[in-house]
Amino acid sequence: MDNRLYSVAQIRATEAAAAESLEPGALMRRAGRAGADAALELLGGARERPVLVLAGPGNNGGDALELAANLGEAGVDVVVLHLAGSGKVSTEAAQALARARASRANFADVAPDVRDWALVVDGLFGIGLQRPLEGRYRDLVSAIDGVRCPVLALDVPSGLDADSGAVVGPNGVAVHATHTITFIGDKPGLHTAEGRDHAGQVQVAGLELDEALFEPAQACIGSPALFAASLAPRRQNSHKGQFGDLAVVGGARGMTGAAVLAARGALYAGAGRVFAVTIDPAPAFDPVHPELMFRLAHDFDFAGRVLVLGPGMGDAMEAMRALGHGIDSAAPIVLDADALNLVAASTELQARLTRRQSATLVTPHPLEAARLLGSSAAEVQADRLGAARRLAKRLQAVVVLKGAGSVIARPDGEIVINPTGNPGLATGGSGDVLAGVCGALLAQGWPAWEAAIGAVWMHGAAADRLVDEGIGPVGMTAGELPAAVRAVLNGLIRERGQTRAR
Numbered sequence: 001m002d003n004r005l006y007s008v009a010q011i012r013a014t015e016a017a018a019a020e021s022l023e024p025g026a027l028m029r030r031a032g033r034a035g036a037d038a039a040l041e042l043l044g045g046a047r048e049r050p051v052l053v054l055a056g057p058g059n060n061g062g063d064a065l066e067l068a069a070n071l072g073e074a075g076v077d078v079v080v081l082h083l084a085g086s087g088k089v090s091t092e093a094a095q096a097l098a099r100a101r102a103s104r105a106n107f108a109d110v111a112p113d114v115r116d117w118a119l120v121v122d123g124l125f126g127i128g129l130q131r132p133l134e135g136r137y138r139d140l141v142s143a144i145d146g147v148r149c150p151v152l153a154l155d156v157p158s159g160l161d162a163d164s165g166a167v168v169g170p171n172g173v174a175v176h177a178t179h180t181i182t183f184i185g186d187k188p189g190l191h192t193a194e195g196r197d198h199a200g201q202v203q204v205a206g207l208e209l210d211e212a213l214f215e216p217a218q219a220c221i222g223s224p225a226l227f228a229a230s231l232a233p234r235r236q237n238s239h240k241g242q243f244g245d246l247a248v249v250g251g252a253r254g255m256t257g258a259a260v261l262a263a264r265g266a267l268y269a270g271a272g273r274v275f276a277v278t279i280d281p282a283p284a285f286d287p288v289h290p291e292l293m294f295r296l297a298h299d300f301d302f303a304g305r306v307l308v309l310g311p312g313m314g315d316a317m318e319a320m321r322a323l324g325h326g327i328d329s330a331a332p333i334v335l336d337a338d339a340l341n342l343v344a345a346s347t348e349l350q351a352r353l354t355r356r357q358s359a360t361l362v363t364p365h366p367l368e369a370a371r372l373l374g375s376s377a378a379e380v381q382a383d384r385l386g387a388a389r390r391l392a393k394r395l396q397a398v399v400v401l402k403g404a405g406s407v408i409a410r411p412d413g414e415i416v417i418n419p420t421g422n423p424g425l426a427t428g429g430s431g432d433v434l435a436g437v438c439g440a441l442l443a444q445g446w447p448a449w450e451a452a453i454g455a456v457w458m459h460g461a462a463a464d465r466l467v468d469e470g471i472g473p474v475g476m477t478a479g480e481l482p483a484a485v486r487a488v489l490n491g492l493i494r495e496r497g498q499t500r501a502r
Ligand SMILES: NC(=O)C1=CN([C@@H]2O[C@H](COP(=O)(O)OP(=O)(O)OC[C@H]3O[C@@H](n4cnc5c(N)ncnc54)[C@H](OP(=O)(O)O)[C@@H]3O)[C@@H](O)[C@H]2O)[C@H](O)CC1
Pocket: 015, 025, 027, 028, 031, 056, 057, 058, 059, 060, 061, 063, 085, 087, 092, 124, 125, 126, 127, 128, 129, 130, 131, 132, 133, 134, 137, 154, 155, 156, 183
């Protein structure tokens, strides 16, 4: 499966290079053909009600007009609402309009009652969107929210930024599509931030372009193939020392649960021995998991332990001291939650972080990322890929920027967007479990990049599995995640073993 993601600038470059050797309008006709095929598949046998095609003023509208002509030729009852702009129309879009006018598609001046469609096709705006939707465009997008049929977006749901996944605003609106067919190459904005809510199921139509026309992608969608090398089955002749010593350092007064959740996440993800190292005195053991060893941070020996620093750590002097020890340690570390806030508040700790020789993985949510970058959560969300890249470079760390479509970035600018997970993860403690899973994979020798991609993928897949079992998304608890992560991880290892045995 091609999992590459391209920026709008890269798609434009590919499109321009392709146009040099193609006759005018060829790409738009291919897009209109692919779009029509997708529409016919969505329609299946349902032909009683008409299809509404919304065609905007630019080339996205041109794609929609080609699609309308094709559907008309296929005998589908099509109504086109063409919203011409005041700007210059490209030759291809003008040709597409002429073709649609000459076809069996009907043109309307206003959208008739929006509840009676078999399918709505959104061809208002694609990658050429310049500003928030206003006036009649905005009204139409709001009206589409009231339909009960599938909504197929061409290239990008109108109103959505294809690079960032942000709805172009302020107070912007964007089409909520059930399906998106995106052209030439897949785009990051369909998979992160608001993108997942607006794009629905995404299908890529490459328009038969030669591989050589594409610039190298700097982003892709995460999948187990990206961490397959680390999924080796355990040898029979194994002992716990081979799977690492992991210490979760956190759990200030009243927050022991955060450290315990991270420690359980690490235990279920296969760490050899797991310590819960608390800032303040805590219960002597976890009755559900007596395997966890409780220690006080004050006299804990950090040497040789992979560390997960931050869950429920607080901001007391003792937390600062433990964090400093952890950052200066030679082992791989994960920084989460309060540890990130302490680092954000100290340029000195930031400098020590960048001097580390072994792996550093940081797992901020948007507000924590904003504190580290000196910006706001809204600014981070408006450009999640850019924020994750800047942070990775600044901290010289692998960054997991959490949220719908978690963005994993490394200092050289490479990005992976995670496709798994659901809103069940929007609950207290799920981030602590993720940090524990990241730590466990590091403890088992996974490189930081694979550990981050793998932990985020499995944590999301675990949540998806729980939803499939009727546990969530509403009411899913963080405590239910570790066992589901374990099932996902063992499933992947088994699959890999079977593939190799064949
Ligand atoms: N070029 C090709 O052969 C192919 C193009 N594909 C499709 O084309 C779009 C990109 O087309 P483009 O024309 O560059 O952009 P859009 O259609 O997305 O929109 C541009 C027009 O919309 C106006 N505009 C932009 N924002 C707004 C807004 N908020 N409100 C109103 N009008 C807006 C803009 O006019 P200006 O006033 O800004 O000058 C343009 O008229 C791409 O997404 C594909 O769908 C193909 O797929 C393949 C071939």
